[in-house]
Amino acid sequence: MATMNDVAKAAGVSTSTVSYVLSGKRTISEETREQVLAAIRKLDYSPHSGARSLASSRSNVLGLMVPLRADVNVSVIMQFVAGVVTTARDYNQDVLLLTQDDADGIHRVTSQSIVDGLLMMDIEARDPRIPQLAKLRKPAVLIGFPDDPLGLSCVDFDFAAASRTAVRHLTELGHRSIGFIGSPQASLERHATYADRARKGFEDACHAAGITAALRACEPTSAALAVALNAILSAPEPATALVVHNEGLLPLLREALAVHSLQIPKDISVVAIAPEDAAMAAAHPWTAVSIPAHDIGRAAVEMVMDRLNSDKPVEIRLITPSLVQRETSAARS
Amino acid sequence: MATMNDVAKAAGVSTSTVSYVLSGKRTISEETREQVLAAIRKLDYSPHSGARSLASSRSNVLGLMVPLRADVNVSVIMQFVAGVVTTARDYNQDVLLLTQDDADGIHRVTSQSIVDGLLMMDIEARDPRIPQLAKLRKPAVLIGFPDDPLGLSCVDFDFAAASRTAVRHLTELGHRSIGFIGSPQASLERHATYADRARKGFEDACHAAGITAALRACEPTSAALAVALNAILSAPEPATALVVHNEGLLPLLREALAVHSLQIPKDISVVAIAPEDAAMAAAHPWTAVSIPAHDIGRAAVEMVMDRLNSDKPVEIRLITPSLVQRETSAARS
DNA sequence: CTGTTAGCGCTTTCAA
């Protein structure tokens, strides 16, 4: 492997000149720059990341802690990760994968200077990782919205607004009793903030509009869905519309409603809170408030890089939802 | 941050002694070892990964190239990745995430010595990345089974054997005409090797057993499934059993068969080739040949580490399938 | 606009 020294010799300049050509931190005459670049090409030179990180105390790697748990929405995670990785590349960073159960992963990758900053997915209301992150001298961004961010940056989808938007759409269509089918109980119990906030937003919106609301947590299985629907549809004022915040249920929903002799959207309207692709992957695409997972990933990277490169203040961003009406919502009959 | 030098001074030894205590590459008296470890704890010392990789030419990072494409099975990927990351930690390695569309990611992370080795998911029959990998001086493991591995290690699930196992199970139950519903056409067209081999195994097994076979590729949507089933069930000798290698279709299958007035397993048997959790996530769990994604991830890491640490020869491993009968297969009526 | 040089923090050979 060629080193920077080899390049310098081949180009007839000093190593610092090569370094500055590469970093752009100094103005270089067009002539020597050409020479250096030619030598780099000729020798097929690449800088050694370890040497660079030793000298500059920057690794050009971001740590991303991902839940590989089963009760979270896998396809949203994938999209989010895709957003993170592609944006990281725009900043010339690579992404190191950490898992939730790697107990001291945070300590390891920061204390050894493996990463320059951290992105934490799936943050809970009182996440024990937050105090740990707050002590670090490396920037961290929380994906989620905890009770107390302890001075860390946060970014998330505005799930409360998503529910409000869904409810507004349905009330405008004349519905006066709406059911909410949410994330599995497990997500609620560990206070994944997205689950809590979507529920809360739904309750508040229904209350403000004077609408009858019925909420159920639900596992992504036919059996659980049947139970949830029974509860919602056998109430004194049965729902004429549903908000579903659980993409795993979408493929099962039509069949489950058929049991109650209900057709979508003739007898019952449905709004999904789900990623775009899940909403579209059906013969009759769902009216949906889509979760822009890719954009959240992008925003998260932008926010760590801001804190890494400048002294921009800590930021809290909530990504605004928007609803697209498709084939599953209609005026109340 | 404390350096190794600080530790050496605090313990009253030389830096090399500290280094050897940490690496274990030299025998150290119990007494000095204690002293060193005490100093490490007291100063909360962690080695600097950049410095280490510069001096040792080992980064302790493995690169993992993941498809963030939509037509592949997301939950299998997640399980596989989980297997990779947890096993990597057992070898004291971290995992860097690369995406399929990061065109020169392979070159970047290897030439800059960011990674010690590479794991490549979703290998196609004539994958253009293979010649590129074969030229590197870093070990690589292919997850998949290409036409020509060019001397690289490979590991994969034995999809052909999976189909054969499924067919054997069904013939033992008396079925003489079996349909195969496979991966989307897109997967076949780019010759994802898993799709090809599962099909081939099915055809061969049916032929060998003198069974009538009907094969269809299928997108994971209700509409596509309806088309595929129409074709399979309107044949001269309609299938009395199905092998389904497409987990996205499982939640849709009962409803689609009901259209033909067929109940599982009374009128038609079904064997899924799918990850365990997909097979279990139903009111009536599927008889299935399960894809042990986690184990494949583990095996892949073991194989890179073998090539990194020793001169073990290149290896080709096919993970043997096993079938579990559950509620969706029964004797032909 | 460019060169010299002192580190960055670790590993490992050589010497004792």
Added chain:
DNA sequence: TTGAAAGCGCTAACAG
């Protein structure tokens, strides 16, 4: 069983 010291390849302060 231990220490001294020469790098590993790069960055950036200092000097011109």
